[in-house]
Amino acid sequence: MGQMGFFSFQKSMRKRKNVIQTASMCRLDTDTTGKEVDQPGDVLSSSRYLLGRGVKRKRSASGERAPGLPYPQQRQLILDLCLHKLQRCYAQAEPSLRRSVLLANTLRRIQDEMRREGVDPPAAPAPSPPRAPTPRHEPPPSPCPPPPGEEAHGPGSPPPPPPPPPADSLFGSFEIANSTSYLTDLALDDIFEDIDTSMYDSSDFSALTPSAVDEGLKPAPACAPAGPLQFCLSDLNELDHIMEVLVRS
Amino acid sequence: MGEDADTRKINHSFLRDYVTEADVISTAEFNHTGDLLATGDKGGRVVIFQREPASKAESCCHGEYNVYSTFQSHEPDFDYLKSLEIEEKINKIRWIPQLNAAHCLLSTNDKTIKLWKVSERDRRPEGYNLKDEEGRVKDPSTVTALQVPVLKHTDLMVEVSSRRVFANGHTFHVNSISVNSDCETYLSADDLRINLWHLDITDRCFNIVDMKPLNMEELTEVITAAEFHPQHCHLFGYSSSKGSIRLCDMRAAALCDRHAKLFEEPEDPGSRSFFSEIISSISDVKFSHSGRYLLTRDYLTVKVWDLNMERGPIETYQVHDYLRSKLCSLYENDCIFDKFECAWNSTDRESGQDVTLEAVQDSSKPCAVLKTRRIGSDGRRGGRRRRDDVSVDSLDFSKRILHVAWHPAHNIIAIAATNNLYIFQDRAAPNM
Numbered sequence: 001m002g003q004m005g006f007f008s009f010q011k012s013m014r015k016r017k018n019v020i021q022t023a024s025m026c027r028l029d030t031d032t033t034g035k036e037v038d039q040p041g042d043v044l045s046s047s048r049y050l051l052g053r054g055v056k057r058k059r060s061a062s063g064e065r066a067p068g069l070p071y072p073q074q075r076q077l078i079l080d081l082c083l084h085k086l087q088r089c090y091a092q093a094e095p096s097l098r099r100s101v102l103l104a105n106t107l108r109r110i111q112d113e114m115r116r117e118g119v120d121p122p123a124a125p126a127p128s129p130p131r132a133p134t135p136r137h138e139p140p141p142s143p144c145p146p147p148p149g150e151e152a153h154g155p156g157s158p159p160p161p162p163p164p165p166p167a168d169s170l171f172g173s174f175e176i177a178n179s180t181s182y183l184t185d186l187a188l189d190d191i192f193e194d195i196d197t198s199m200y201d202s203s204d205f206s207a208l209t210p211s212a213v214d215e216g217l218k219p220a221p222a223c224a225p226a227g228p229l230q231f232c233l234s235d236l237n238e239l240d241h242i243m244e245v246l247v248r249s
Numbered sequence: 250m251g252e253d254a255d256t257r258k259i260n261h262s263f264l265r266d267y268v269t270e271a272d273v274i275s276t277a278e279f280n281h282t283g284d285l286l287a288t289g290d291k292g293g294r295v296v297i298f299q300r301e302p303a304s305k306a307e308s309c310c311h312g313e314y315n316v317y318s319t320f321q322s323h324e325p326d327f328d329y330l331k332s333l334e335i336e337e338k339i340n341k342i343r344w345i346p347q348l349n350a351a352h353c354l355l356s357t358n359d360k361t362i363k364l365w366k367v368s369e370r371d372r373r374p375e376g377y378n379l380k381d382e383e384g385r386v387k388d389p390s391t392v393t394a395l396q397v398p399v400l401k402h403t404d405l406m407v408e409v410s411s412r413r414v415f416a417n418g419h420t421f422h423v424n425s426i427s428v429n430s431d432c433e434t435y436l437s438a439d440d441l442r443i444n445l446w447h448l449d450i451t452d453r454c455f456n457i458v459d460m461k462p463l464n465m466e467e468l469t470e471v472i473t474a475a476e477f478h479p480q481h482c483h484l485f486g487y488s489s490s491k492g493s494i495r496l497c498d499m500r501a502a503a504l505c506d507r508h509a510k511l512f513e514e515p516e517d518p519g520s521r522s523f524f525s526e527i528i529s530s531i532s533d534v535k536f537s538h539s540g541r542y543l544l545t546r547d548y549l550t551v552k553v554w555d556l557n558m559e560r561g562p563i564e565t566y567q568v569h570d571y572l573r574s575k576l577c578s579l580y581e582n583d584c585i586f587d588k589f590e591c592a593w594n595s596t597d598r599e600s601g602q603d604v605t606l607e608a609v610q611d612s613s614k615p616c617a618v619l620k621t622r623r624i625g626s627d628g629r630r631g632g633r634r635r636r637d638d639v640s641v642d643s644l645d646f647s648k649r650i651l652h653v654a655w656h657p658a659h660n661i662i663a664i665a666a667t668n669n670l671y672i673f674q675d676r677a678a679p680n681m
Contacts, residue, residue: 078523081581097421097440098471098490099586102527105469110523238332 072119075110082107274665276652280344280352283656286314286663287354288670289339293323295356297367297407314672318367318407323358335360341426345448348432353412355435359422362437364413364448370406374398418444418454425475431482438475438487441468445499457505458487458497473588474534484509486536488545492529496556512543512554514561524576524585532588538657546591549573592655592662 069077086103089095271292279286286298299317326335337358345353351368376398381387421439428435436457437444443458458475462468471490478484483499495508516525528548535544543554545562549570552562568589572579579585652665664671 075523078577078580085583096586098473098530101468101471102490102530102586105526106523109526 075114079107079110079114082110269668272668274652274668274670275338276341277654277663277665277670278342278344278354279654279656279663280354281346281657283658283661285317285344285352286654286672287342287344287356288663288665289322289342289356291336291338293321293325293337293339293358295320295322295339295342295354295365318409320365320409322356322363322365323361326360340423343426343428343435345428345435346432355426355428357423357426357437360416360419362415362418362423362426362446363411364415365409366412367407367409370408371402371404372400373403375401413448413451415446415451415454418446424473425487427476427485429477429482430480434482436475436477436485438472440471443472443475443485443487443505455503457485457499457503459504459506473531476534476536478540479536479538480540486534486543488531488534490530491526492531492547494531494534494543494545494554510556510559512559512562514552522576524580527580527585528576533590535591535593537593544591544593546589548585548587548589551591587651589651590653592653 082103086100086107089100089103269292271290271294273291274288275291276289277286278288284300286300288296288298290296296316297318298314300314301312322339323337325337327333328335335358339356340358342354342356345355345364347353351366353364353366356363356365375382376396378392378395378398379387379389415437418437419439419442421441423437423439425438426435427438432448434445434447437446437454438458441459441461442456445455445457447454458472460470460472469491473488473490475485475487478486484496485499485505486494486496488494493511493513496510496512497505498509499505501507501509516529531545531547533544533546536542537544541556542563543556545552545554546568549568549572551566551568553564554562576585654663656662659674661672661674664673
């Protein structure tokens with residue numbers, strides 16, 4: 001069936017339940033692979049993806065027929081998702097290095113591609129907070145009117161310097177073992193000198209964490225601080241608590 | 250296995266029905282004879298099933314698997330410096346070839362590998378002079394006659410004891426362990442390093458592969474699976490997140506950072522997409538029983554490689570290509586990062602009937618009837634459809650089968666899907 005089969009499978013899926021891409025099941029069929037990038041009528045552009053989760057839509061042909069997102073905006077959506085996932089990585093109890101590396105590589109590739117095209121990759125999701133946290137929680141603005149802030153980075157205005165991929169500096173925190181280098185990085189002596197909580201203002205964290213990260217991961221107002229910032233925060237809060245207990249007694 | 254799908258009967262037995270998170274099965278492995286099947290779960294427990302001898306009436310069918318032993322292998326741990334919990338989830342179990350009456354297995358979580366000895370006891374000594382039947386010490390003055398303790402038969406007891414704990418060898422999450430054919434050493438692999446251990450020595454190990462860059466910011470590739478060659482004790486292979494497999498020879502150097510062979514398929518420029526790299530990440534690698542071939546699993550395909558040919562696989566099977574149109578959704582809900590497993594059947598490919606089985610769990614039925622769709626290995630049977638194939642839209646992405654083990658001698662496979670373990674026997678062709 002080849003390429004034709006792949007595309008018609010999408011459109012006719014709702015009509016015939018039994019149609020499965022069987023021709024390509026046991027052959028390496030390069031015709032059917034990856035055309036989602038070129039074909040606008042794929043799932044990327046479907047309204048299912050653009051709407052927030054749980055939003056029902058009519059089961060009609062209008063879904064498939066909707067004009068697809070142009071490639072740059074498809075790419076932008078994936079880039080946003082990438083960044084969001086990387087930020088979310090550390091909120092999880094068990095960060096997976098493999099996942100982070102795959103996300104970082106994907107992110108880097110998209111950013112390289114954007115740079116090659118002359119479009120500088122936007123400075124992380126920060127400029128458009130309602131969209132950044134997750135397309136799941138809030139329906140992102142419709143792609144037809146340009147999302148606030150995104151298009152400003154296009155050819156029109158002088159683009160901000162692209163930040164280094166924020167994921168890079170996040171790999172350092174993956175090691176499980178008790179390595180003393182972690183302690184020296186934190187400069188614990190400074191913390192123990194002064195237990196005043198005013199020390200834990202966000203502005204002071206730049207001294208403790210790689211500065212490259214701050215630019216890319218400046219938290220949106222609604223977001224929890226992400227990445228190593230959050231890491232240090234929880235650790236330091238614990239130490240703060242311990243110190244308070246010690247001082248009180 | 251028989252070619253005709255209709256004559257193939259499915260015998261599935263439900264061995265666990267719990268729905269708690271801790272019961273989610275995380276790994277399954279048959280021992281070398283296939284009589285024992287060990288499963289590990291997220292709660293750190295290992296459950297071993299033993300095959301009951303087949304009754305004479307059903308000569309074509311093998312016995313059922315029943316619970317043989319259960320024990321807590323790993324407990325949750327806590328890394329105080331990082332304020333991180335180390336999960337007790339069992340990542341891998343590997344049996345050690347049997348040397349005596351006891352069975353030994355290695356089980357590992359993210360950080361620590363443990364060697365467990367499973368032994369049977371069906372006798373106990375009775376008739377002690379200084380202890381009574383309950384084990385309480387008798388007053389020596391009450392002993393009037395001496396007796397010789399004798400061994401008496403008791404009900405079968407299965408005892409599991411921890412024999413070795415291989416700790417502190419890894420700073421990243423352990424994803425694979427593999428026992429060497431010399432039965433003395435084994436390797437353990439985490440995201441960036443592979444260590445070689447001796448089964449009797451727990452306080453040190455050799456690092457044989459180190460992929461950690463000096464600057465972690467340059468990290469682009471991690472190790473996803475590793476295995477020793479089944480016959481050559483100096484060869485091992487490991488797969489990476491970039492879709493390549495490296496074969497290393499331990500005779501060449503102490504640190505095998507330079508591979509002896511690199512198996513990599515050049516990327517097809519026509520099929521590039523945003524997710525190309527993610528779906529090319531290999532999640533499992535297995536040597537064939539003969540040692541001639543490698544089986545690798547990435548997100549959408551299963552590939553067979555000939556160890557003599559590095560430039561590409563000799564066979565590629567699209568396991569669920571219908572998901573290709575769903576990659577974005579799968580990426581969104583993180584399913585695209587799932588790690589699937591693969592397994593060889595007992596005769597590898599010699600019979601020419603290497604069959605890929607795909608089980609799609611029908612989530613609407615409470616007793617989880619598994620529909621299997623058979624994908625033929627040769628082109629003639631390709632494209633064969635059964636009437637009850639399911640459509641992609643109705644697939645529930647939360648129900649996925651991540652763990653599989655194939656009996657070493659017979660066509661019996663164990664499939665773990667979340668909390669449930671299914672064992673399939675091929676009644677049409679039980680012995681291959």
